[in-house]
Amino acid sequence: MPTDATSDFDSRLKSVADAIETTLDRLLSPAALPGEVVRPDRLLDAMRYSTLGGGKRLRPFLVVETARLFGVDGEGPLRAGAALEMIHCYSLVHDDLPAMDDDDLRRGRPTAHKAYDEATAILSGDALLTYAFDVMAGEATHADPAVRAALVLGLARASGLGGMVGGQALDLEAERATAPHEAAFVMRMQSMKTGALLLYGVEAGAILGQASAAERDALKRYGVALGAAFQVADDILDTESDAATLGKAAGKDADRNKATLVAALGLDAAKRRRDALAEEAVAALDMFPRDRAANLAEAARFTAQRRS
């Protein structure tokens, strides 16, 4: 039986995911293109294919719920959350390419390069990445241009060379290594590859909420711990799941000498680490009123305990 807190959380997660879906659908409608240009229909279609119709939208949820801590809601956090989700989705499209992870399935559907073609997959990823900055810099995201510039800068940092893309490059290099990877390296690489975007979700909410320095520090500790819990949970899921329940080829990480924490620490120690990280995230929220921060606390526990 779910407790009241988890059932409240589940319905809130679903409601934010629905609002993000609507926002993404609107932002990726043909009307979003200026009228005088030729419409690249197939490209737009591929962008929609890889973005709409699924996912828990955990990153946008962090944006929306963190902004709400400061009384900010409506269009701004939804746009910022949708932009962040575009970055997440483009990264999956590019990671799935034959030259990268070479995956045919994603969430139980053909990956973009299978559903379309490789060139379209590459370009649709580029276009989603670019469009994320368009949305973030747009006036409808926040009236204050200083807030918009800060959102853009943070998103670029989290998703670039020193963040997600850099982490992905390190992960590919690590795959070629013959020796097992040390836990400290794995955690830092994963903090770039996966953690940075999750942390940015929290940071974007704090930027939109114009949080104080102390509030931003606390939220950063929350975001770092949640991001780490997410990745350890991911490694554990990969070890325990099979292709049927996960919708992608599981066990692949181990086959490929992927740098995972399960490989570095063993399964039991990895589970203890995951749960400790979730509680560390919850503890970082202490300075906020418990009822207002309840959804963020549940998000950390959900991230650690999720089954897919």
Place this chain on the structure above:
Amino acid sequence: MPTDATSDFDSRLKSVADAIETTLDRLLSPAALPGEVVRPDRLLDAMRYSTLGGGKRLRPFLVVETARLFGVDGEGPLRAGAALEMIHCYSLVHDDLPAMDDDDLRRGRPTAHKAYDEATAILSGDALLTYAFDVMAGEATHADPAVRAALVLGLARASGLGGMVGGQALDLEAERATAPHEAAFVMRMQSMKTGALLLYGVEAGAILGQASAAERDALKRYGVALGAAFQVADDILDTESDAATLGKAAGKDADRNKATLVAALGLDAAKRRRDALAEEAVAALDMFPRDRAANLAEAARFTAQRRS
């Protein structure tokens, strides 16, 4: 014999290209990464490989010279120009990929996926694209966050779905068509694929210079005509050059049913169109003092007459 105007222009073009090279080198130095992360050396190396050491830097030149019309120079226009050049360079890296144009040579050197590998080429393009927005949104680009947000928004528009990436997608689709392409379609597709970034160079200078609406309109006419002249000149060069002088496989466009204006209009009509567009660009500068706008006027003629 070069006239004085062209020799002044040549030395100015060279001097801006040198300053842009220095700026790119600094922005892409290891010091640009935050200290606590693991450095993805190979990725950074690939980003530098595809960005440094060459090119006329025409797009940054347009940023710098347009900003200078309004008395704005120094760090800001150089950073904005370098960011724009990163977008241009990433687009070449992705366009050269096996799934796209499948080119082995670029400026006489192996393309990124040949010098490194396909995964690194894809990721280095993603990282350059992302880093461009980092640089554009940074405080050192302009003190006023409204200017930075406008620069980001314009760059995203010019390089995304309704601009460069969309144009590239349309070009790939056009290649698959069996019938010849109409001139009007070719011009609009190319205005997205190539024209949008050149126009944005001018627009970025105008944003940095906080130009009036009338000034921005005039500069937009200049940038649109220059962008069109550039692409027609490119089509003509491709028809007339061979691999030895151009450093890439020439004549390829015709082999592949590429949508070019030479194919649509014939060579002589294309040359007349190119020269008329260059003069249209020069005429659009009429509202500015002739001496201050001389470099922009020469840039339009240079764009039409260049030999590589």
